[in-house]
Amino acid sequence: MDTNQQLTFLQERIEEIGSALFYNLSEAVLKLPTSVVSTLKVDEYGFVWFFVQKPRQHLSEFEQEFPVKLDFYKKGKGYFLQVCGKGFVVKDPEEMNAFVDLPEDQKKLAAGSVALVKVKIQKAEYYETRSLHKTAWWQAAWNAATAWFRHNAYRPEGNTYFPAS
Template sequence: MNTPTQLDFITSKISELQTAVFHSHSNSVLTLNPTVIRVLKIDDNGYIWFFVNRPVQAVTEFETQFPVALNFYKKGVPFFVNVFGIARIVIDPEELACAEIDNEISNGVLSDKLLLSVKMANVNYYEKEADVKKSWFSKLKKAVSEIFVPAEDFYYNPETQNDRHFA
């Protein structure tokens, strides 16, 4: 797969999930708390833009760039995505004026929110295994059979289970 196709795939999956748990991996004394975020946009350069609550401390006291993890998950969706990258606090008025951001983002910057952009460095995409639906009869049959012979005793391998004794 080439890079634009990969970015399109990742962007579509993240856009489908929309929310993630944000974790700062900074070693600094002042770090942003883990929180649930909602993606505002993903630009063509692979930056994920979102808000976090503005901390009580002065924003200028925080590192402007730090490593983060974003864990995207949504109940009922058969996949999840973990993103690792470098977050950057966007507070410079000139950068905000030059950035291609819409009204929602610019209005949020003026409120009690802090705008972050994360450059994706490593993305892990996982698909969940489909749940096998078993009938109540097969569950009952398995439960009754395990009463007489526990599941771990069905097979005996003398190389790995030397100390086990069967009744």
Template sequence: MQVNQQFNFVQQKIEEIGTAIFFNLSDSVLKFPTTIVSTLKVDDFGFVWLLVQKPKQSLREFEEGFPVRLDFYKKGKNYFLQVAGKAWVVTDPEEINALSLFQEDLIQKIDDQMVLVKVKMQKADYHEAQTTARNSWWHNTVNVFSTMFKNSNTYQPSTYYATS
């Protein structure tokens, strides 16, 4: 797969799921808590734009850029993604207004309750979920014994790295 096709694949899967669990991986004392976030957009530069609950502390007290992990999962989908990258809180009104994805009510929400965060994707792990098909008791028994003797660490996700 070419890099552009890989990016389009990851972009499509993120937009299909729409929500993620946001993990701040910083060692800083003051950091954004783990929370569920809404994905607004994945742009062509590899940024995932998110809305995060506004913390009680002043935004100036937080790190300018910090490492994050986003776990994208949606019930009913047969896949999930884990995206690692670097996040920045977007506070510049010109940058917010320059984005064509905001309506007036969303801009008001960003000011009052939410914070706009952009995450530069550096790595994305795509995992396909195992389906649970009904098998006969004999088939299940054979599977149990065969997995006992196989190395269970052979499964690897599809990993995509961002290119700069």
């Protein structure tokens, strides 16, 4: 899979799930807290865009670039994603206005109680869960009964993508 195909694949999966756990992996004292975020969009450059609650302190006191991990999971989907990358707090009004897909009411939100964040995808790990694979009822029952005796019974099958390369 080439870089464009990888990015398209990741865009589709992230948009299907729609929300993620956001982790700021910075060692800074002041950092954006871990939170659940809803994806606004994944652009053609490999940035995931979303809002986070603004902290009580001024955003200028926080790091403007920081390492990020996003865990995308939705119950019932046959897969989940773990995305690592570099996060940026978007404060530039021109950059917000260039984000034309954002409705006016959400642009006003960005000026108020939430902050707009973009994360450049550097590495994405995609895992298919076993529930995606169809098995016979007797095989599923056998797997459930013997899972107690197996070490590390849950081993999702995964692929790693590097769309920023």
